[in-house]
Amino acid sequence: MRLTAKLTMLMAVLAVSACTNANRFDNDAVDLNAATGSAGGILPGSASDPRSPAYFQQTVGDRVLFAVDQSTLSPEARATLDGQVQWLLTNSDYNAVIEGHADEQGTRAYNLALGARRANSVMEYLVAQGIPTNRLRFVSYGKERPIEICSEESCYAKNRRAVTIISAGLTG
Amino acid sequence: MKQIIASLLAVFLTAVSAPSVALAQSGPLRIEITEGVIEPLPYAVPDFVAESAGGQQLAQQIARVVAEDLTGTGLFREVPREAHISQITSFGSPVQFADWKAINAQALITGAVSSEGGRVVVKFRVWDVFAGTELGQGMQFAGTADGWRRMAHKVADQVYSRITGESGYFDSRVVFVSESGPKDQRAKRLAVMDYDGANVQYLTGGNALVLAPRFSEDGQRVLYTSYETGMPRVHVLEVGTVQSRILQGQDGVMSFAPRFAPNGQTVVYSLTQGSNTDIWAMDIASGGSRQLTSAPSIETAPSYSPDGSQIVFESDRSGTQQLYVMSASGGEARRISFGQGRYSTPVWSPRGDMIAFTKQNAGRFHIGVMRTDGSEERLLTASFLDEGPTWAPNGRVIMFARETQGAQGSSSLYTVDISGRNLKRVRTPEGASDPSWGPLQ
Numbered sequence: 150m151r152l153t154a155k156l157t158m159l160m161a162v163l164a165v166s167a168c169t170n171a172n173r174f175d176n177d178a179v180d181l182n183a184a185t186g187s188a189g190g191i192l193p194g195s196a197s198d199p200r201s202p203a204y205f206q207q208t209v210g211d212r213v214l215f216a217v218d219q220s221t222l223s224p225e226a227r228a229t230l231d232g233q234v235q236w237l238l239t240n241s242d243y244n245a246v247i248e249g250h251a252d253e254q255g256t257r258a259y260n261l262a263l264g265a266r267r268a269n270s271v272m273e274y275l276v277a278q279g280i281p282t283n284r285l286r287f288v289s290y291g292k293e294r295p296i297e298i299c300s301e302e303s304c305y306a307k308n309r310r311a312v313t314i315i316s317a318g319l320t321g
Numbered sequence: 322m323k324q325i326i327a328s329l330l331a332v333f334l335t336a337v338s339a340p341s342v343a344l345a346q347s348g349p350l351r352i353e354i355t356e357g358v359i360e361p362l363p364y365a366v367p368d369f370v371a372e373s374a375g376g377q378q379l380a381q382q383i384a385r386v387v388a389e390d391l392t393g394t395g396l397f398r399e400v401p402r403e404a405h406i407s408q409i410t411s412f413g414s415p416v417q418f419a420d421w422k423a424i425n426a427q428a429l430i431t432g433a434v435s436s437e438g439g440r441v442v443v444k445f446r447v448w449d450v451f452a453g454t455e456l457g458q459g460m461q462f463a464g465t466a467d468g469w470r471r472m473a474h475k476v477a478d479q480v481y482s483r484i485t486g487e488s489g490y491f492d493s494r495v496v497f498v499s500e501s502g503p504k505d506q507r508a509k510r511l512a513v514m515d516y517d518g519a520n521v522q523y524l525t526g527g528n529a530l531v532l533a534p535r536f537s538e539d540g541q542r543v544l545y546t547s548y549e550t551g552m553p554r555v556h557v558l559e560v561g562t563v564q565s566r567i568l569q570g571q572d573g574v575m576s577f578a579p580r581f582a583p584n585g586q587t588v589v590y591s592l593t594q595g596s597n598t599d600i601w602a603m604d605i606a607s608g609g610s611r612q613l614t615s616a617p618s619i620e621t622a623p624s625y626s627p628d629g630s631q632i633v634f635e636s637d638r639s640g641t642q643q644l645y646v647m648s649a650s651g652g653e654a655r656r657i658s659f660g661q662g663r664y665s666t667p668v669w670s671p672r673g674d675m676i677a678f679t680k681q682n683a684g685r686f687h688i689g690v691m692r693t694d695g696s697e698e699r700l701l702t703a704s705f706l707d708e709g710p711t712w713a714p715n716g717r718v719i720m721f722a723r724e725t726q727g728a729q730g731s732s733s734l735y736t737v738d739i740s741g742r743n744l745k746r747v748r749t750p751e752g753a754s755d756p757s758w759g760p761l762q
Contacts, residue, residue: 270596300726
């Protein structure tokens with residue numbers, strides 16, 4: 150059972166890297182209809198299971214955005230992360246990998262380091278709010294994995310991000 | 322922009338006051354490569370003579386590659402074959418200098434190709450047409466038939482070196498990242514090619530994201546960053562066997578931006594701990610590592626001086642990316658870039674006298690060069706996104722990657738002279754980025 154969950158999550162992570170659709174979990178193997186309204190804050194009748202990574206991704210909000218060349222968390226980012234903290238505290242079976250990203254306006258190595266700064270900002274915030282360090286790790290993709298591909302600020306703004314990817318607990 | 326105009330002006334004035342191409346019809350055949358060279362030297366390279374049956378095509382192809390190499394430098398101009406009066410039908414026959422003078426070919430390259438049992442021999446001579454003498458001595462190269470391009474490059478390197486007095490760069494290879502797919506699903510593979518884009522071979526399969534390969538000084542090994550483990554980690558690959566392994570280090574810690582020391586034993590690279598990225602050095606054999614920088618800022622893109630005593634790198638400790646030089650053992654660093662904008666990806670020239678870099682200013686990217694103390698900054702290019710310069714083995718030419726703007730944007734490799742002239746795209750089968758130019762073979 151445990152193994153099955155893990156495999157499912159791997160597929161979900163792959164789906165994240167392969168598509169940019171906000172509803173990308175809809176077609177995934179995660180069962181979105183398993184439960185409704187079992188935890189606080191969602192609309193009655195919602196299709197999402199609040200304990201599912203899909204719920205985390207779509208409803209809690211899996212990403213925060215950053216200003217140009219910055220890694221400080223905006224008030225909006227903190228609000229999103231507070232939601233992530235609540236979800237992670239409730240769903241302690243899950244771990245998370247925080248992926249840091251940069252827009253294309255920068256050189257490759259620097260953007261890798263900048264993405265790490267952003268991911269680390271998120272990780273430090275989550276830890277400060279009580280998530281154990283051993284449930285979290287981060288990785289930077291620099292400018293290698295844009296989700297928006299235009300060369301304008303409207304796209305850059307969405308690419309300067311840190312995304313919290315929920316994974317099955319590997320550390321136990 | 323101001324910088325570019327200033328450097329163009331300097332080129333023009335130098336050229337007027339001291340024409341550097343040996344256009345005189347007496348005196349030795351010679352190109353002094355300076356910023357002032359603006360008039361390429363006319364030369365002729367008739368098809369090489371096929372000295373064995375069926376060698377015609379190869380003889381012709383070799384002469385064409387020699388011509389592409391020489392003309393491609395911007396220092397030479399080929400007199401078209403249609404204009405030739407004399408034909409070279411025998412490698413040993415005397416050259417009819419008057420016929421080559423008449424079409425104003427100052428240099429003439431004659432050659433012959435013979436093959437026997439898969440082994441090919443290429444011989445050539447270089448002639449100073451107006452002096453009526455041979456320049457240097459005839460030479461020959463032997464190899465297998467499938468190595469014919471290398472032999473052509475070796476001939477061209479000899480011609481280049483005899484006429485300019487500097488070593489060539491044609492018989493060299495470039496390791497780079499071959500790119501395919503749209504921007505949001507880009508696949509990247511390590512590949513190696515001849516300097517002119519021929520003979521591409523892939524070194525990795527494309528499943529794992531790979532970045533920024535760097536040749537060792539002897540061209541036998543390549544350092545690169547791979548996401549094979551899920552984290553960016555420095556790997557080392559043997560070119561001969563295409564075997565790679567991860568450099569020692571801590572699991573789950575990001576390491577990237579590696580580069581070999583000139584001795585081939587030490588690797589410098591960046592390592593990220595928390596929000597902080599610093600530069601470390603590792604002895605490849607023992608795996609022992611040492612931290613070279615300790616500022617709480619981003620320190621990355623280290624590159625050794627050719628004597629191995631110093632390292633140039635980029636840091637945003639001042640608030641934006643700037644270039645710094647420190648001892649190879651770490652310690653105090655001095656800032657060398659002070660112009661407007663951000664400076665990154667510094668690379669020490671093989672001659673030791675210059676540093677090439679990427680500069681980002683006012684929404685544009687430039688490749689530039691400066692003296693190692695930061696003086697005499699000169700921007701060579703300008704575009705939406707130029708980055709990652711690498712030096713030709715003779716320090717005269719820089720290759721870099723240029724990414725085009727927009728949703729359909731893709732990356733290609735370009736070369737440019739350190740004078741800023743002769744910007745050319747390198748033909749590659751797919752998109753290409755992160756070039757690293759290997760040694761003259």
